[in-house]
Amino acid sequence: MQENRRILIIGQDPMGFDDFFSSLLREDDRTAGPGPEPAPCLAQDETRALELLNSGLLTRHPFALVYLDARSLPAKAPLKTAARILKADPSVKILMATHSDGQIPNDILSNDQGKNLVYLQEPFSRANLIQLARSLVNEWNLEKSKDLLAESLKMANKELGRMNQNLRQKVKKQAAMIVQAEKMASVGLLAAGVAHEINNPISYVSANLFTAKTYFTRIKGLCEKYTEAESFLKGLNNEEADKLLEDISAFKAKHKIGMILKDLETISGESIDGIERVKAIVSNLKTFSRIDKAQLQRIYGTA
Numbered sequence: 544m545q546e547n548r549r550i551l552i553i554g555q556d557p558m559g560f561d562d563f564f565s566s567l568l569r570e571d572d573r574t575a576g577p578g579p580e581p582a583p584c585l586a587q588d589e590t591r592a593l594e595l596l597n598s599g600l601l602t603r604h605p606f607a608l609v610y611l612d613a614r615s616l617p618a619k620a621p622l623k624t625a626a627r628i629l630k631a632d633p634s635v636k637i638l639m640a641t642h643s644d645g646q647i648p649n650d651i652l653s654n655d656q657g658k659n660l661v662y663l664q665e666p667f668s669r670a671n672l673i674q675l676a677r678s679l680v681n682e683w684n685l686e687k688s689k690d691l692l693a694e695s696l697k698m699a700n701k702e703l704g705r706m707n708q709n710l711r712q713k714v715k716k717q718a719a720m721i722v723q724a725e726k727m728a729s730v731g732l733l734a735a736g737v738a739h740e741i742n743n744p745i746s747y748v749s750a751n752l753f754t755a756k757t758y759f760t761r762i763k764g765l766c767e768k769y770t771e772a773e774s775f776l777k778g779l780n781n782e783e784a785d786k787l788l789e790d791i792s793a794f795k796a797k798h799k800i801g802m803i804l805k806d807l808e809t810i811s812g813e814s815i816d817g818i819e820r821v822k823a824i825v826s827n828l829k830t831f832s833r834i835d836k837a838q839l840q841r842i843y844g845t846a
Contacts, residue, residue: 546684547607549599550583550676553592553624554612583610589624596631605632607683608676611639614665625660634686636679638663640672738828745825749818756811763804 584606586592592609599605609628613621625637636659643665663675773791776784795801 547605547687548680549604549606549608550680551592551595551599551606551609552583552585552612553589553609554585554587554615589627592624593627593631596628596635600632606635607680609635609637610676611637613639613641629659633659634683635659636683637661638672638676638679640667641665734828738825741821742825745818745821749815749822752811752815752818756815759807759811763808766800766804 584595586595596606596609609625611621611625611628616624621639621641625639628635628637638661640663661675661679663672773788776788
């Protein structure tokens with residue numbers, strides 16, 4: 544922060560202010576920079592002083608010190624002026640010069656206002672005045688630096704709190720992802736186990752069904768040959784053959800052999816189709832278990 548050495552002088556005929564403030568303002572040229580020239584401003588009455596004070600506050604170039612010469616004013620008038628100045632700018636420092644026998648009332652300023660007001664009673668030298676004024680200006684700058692530091696610390700703490708909040712949210716989200724991944728991994732392991740347990744018997748059933756279908760095709764072919772044989776026997780006009788054909792026809796009718804042959808072909812086809820679907824489900828379960836394991840590895844960063 545650039546050091547502020549702006550001084551406001553209130554008094555009708557201040558003694559030696561030119562030399563005094565020129566000496567004070569030359570104390571440290573290293574602080575020169577943008578903004579108003581570090582020259583004292585003179586106000587001969589309270590109204591003009593408040594105008595200058597408020598103008599400095601509005602332009603963000605406040606005064607660090609107000610020098611109030613109370614030696615030519617009534618007893619309580621300077622304190623009332625000081626109270627109005629401190630109400631307008633509570634942080635400004637006030638150096639009030641008084642007579643040696645001047646009374647210092649304590650019923651006008653509050654405790655907070657009183658800490659920024661310093662009395663300088665006669666007799667005092669110019670050196671005393673310069674030293675005290677420099678001390679108050681430096682005190683004002685230190686307080687402002689402390690306020691800026693406190694504000695920066697407040698902002699840093701606020702930013703740190705925001706970062707901590709973001710970090711907590713990220714950790715919470717990551718933890719939820721890990722829990723979900725572990726759940727899915729457990730489901731994947733379960734799926735792999737179920738797939739393995741189903742796969743073996745399904746393989747037996749599938750192989751047996753295909754074999755049964757092959758056998759059924761052969762038996763069906765044999766039945767067709769028997770039908771041809773029946774037609775041949777009818778043409779023989781043999782009494783025994785006719786009796787055998789009647790028995791065969793009665794057996795077929797009673798046990799619905801024709802319908803059974805048709806149903807067996809349909810049933811075997813549907814059963815084989817169902818087994819193929821179950822095998823597809825088992826294959827999908829295995830694929831799911833492998834994909835889920837890969838996702839868990841990516842979350843934990845493992846190979």
